[in-house]
Amino acid sequence: xxxxxxxxxxxxxxxxxxxxxxxxxxxxxxxxxxxxxxxxxxxxxxxxxxxxxxxxxxxxxxxxxxxxxxxxxxxxxxxxxxxxxxxxxxxxxxxxxxxxxxxxxxxxxx
Amino acid sequence: xxxxxxxxxxxxxxxxxxxxxxxxxxxxxxxxxxxxxxxxxxxxxxxxxxxxxxxxxxxxxxxxxxxxxxxxxxxxxxxxxxxxxxxxxxxxxxxxxxxxxxxxxxxxxx
Numbered sequence: 639x640x641x642x643x644x645x646x647x648x649x650x651x652x653x654x655x656x657x658x659x660x661x662x663x664x665x666x667x668x669x670x671x672x673x674x675x676x677x678x679x680x681x682x683x684x685x686x687x688x689x690x691x692x693x694x695x696x697x698x699x700x701x702x703x704x705x706x707x708x709x710x711x712x713x714x715x716x717x718x719x720x721x722x723x724x725x726x727x728x729x730x731x732x733x734x735x736x737x738x739x740x741x742x743x744x745x746x747x748x
Numbered sequence: 749x750x751x752x753x754x755x756x757x758x759x760x761x762x763x764x765x766x767x768x769x770x771x772x773x774x775x776x777x778x779x780x781x782x783x784x785x786x787x788x789x790x791x792x793x794x795x796x797x798x799x800x801x802x803x804x805x806x807x808x809x810x811x812x813x814x815x816x817x818x819x820x821x822x823x824x825x826x827x828x829x830x831x832x833x834x835x836x837x838x839x840x841x842x843x844x845x846x847x848x849x850x851x852x853x854x855x856x857x858x
Contacts (some may be wrong), residue, residue: 648847649759649761649842650846651759651761651806653794653806656840657854678769683786684763684802684804685798685802686796686797686798686799686802686803686804687798688762688795688796688797688798689795689829690796692794692795693796693798694794694796694804694806695809696761696763696804696806721852722852722854726852726854727816727853727854728851728852728853728854729851729852730849730850730851730852731849731850731851732759732846732848732849733846733847733848733849734758734759734844734845734846734847735845735847736842736843736844737758737812737841737843737844737845738842738843739840739842740840740841741838741839741841742831742832742838742839742840743837743838744836744837744838745768
């Protein structure tokens with residue numbers, strides 16, 4: 639998500655530790671990113687996992703209602719179930735309202 | 749941050765791309781984590797950077813006032829300046845109020 643929004647919006651902060659092995663995780667993660675991008679109210683997603691195994695994914699949504707609707711999408715519900723069954727040792731989800739923001743890009747004057 | 753808070757609190761979502769080379773970055777990053785942990789209102793920090801170079805750091809704070817005070821700490825201001833001068837191609841900071849949260853730990857019934 640590169641554009642700065644003037645409307646309030648929400649960030650879903652998903653931190654996780656994976657179990658050992660892929661077990662179909664990478665394919666489903668890719669599919670869920672595609673599917674999320676098609677949902678009403680989806681604004682963007684940033685995701686990374688470090689060498690120590692900690693993963694942080696932040697997705698951005700126009701409203702609480704729209705991000706909650708995404709949680710209920712059937713294919714996503716199956717993925718969440720597989721996540722608890724196979725893929726994650728633990729995860730933590732925080733839903734937060736973006737209050738303000740700023741950014742920096744090298745070579746641009748702000 | 750493992751404990752779930754009943755009080756409202758804030759997340760600072762810092763996403764970044766680094767420049768090439770360390771240039772003193774790792775030492776300062778470590779020092780800033782230590783220094784942040786000593787600030788009033790600091791609740792926790794999670795940080796990771798993937799192989800593609802995208803870094804996400806989320807720090808948690810009790811109040812907007814306390815997280816803004818951290819931004820003004822002299823040693824942190826110097827680090828921010830070095831960040832723009834040397835370490836980051838770009839970064840984006842979003843300050844967000846945590847509305848609700850939930851978590852999962854393998855082997856625990858919720």
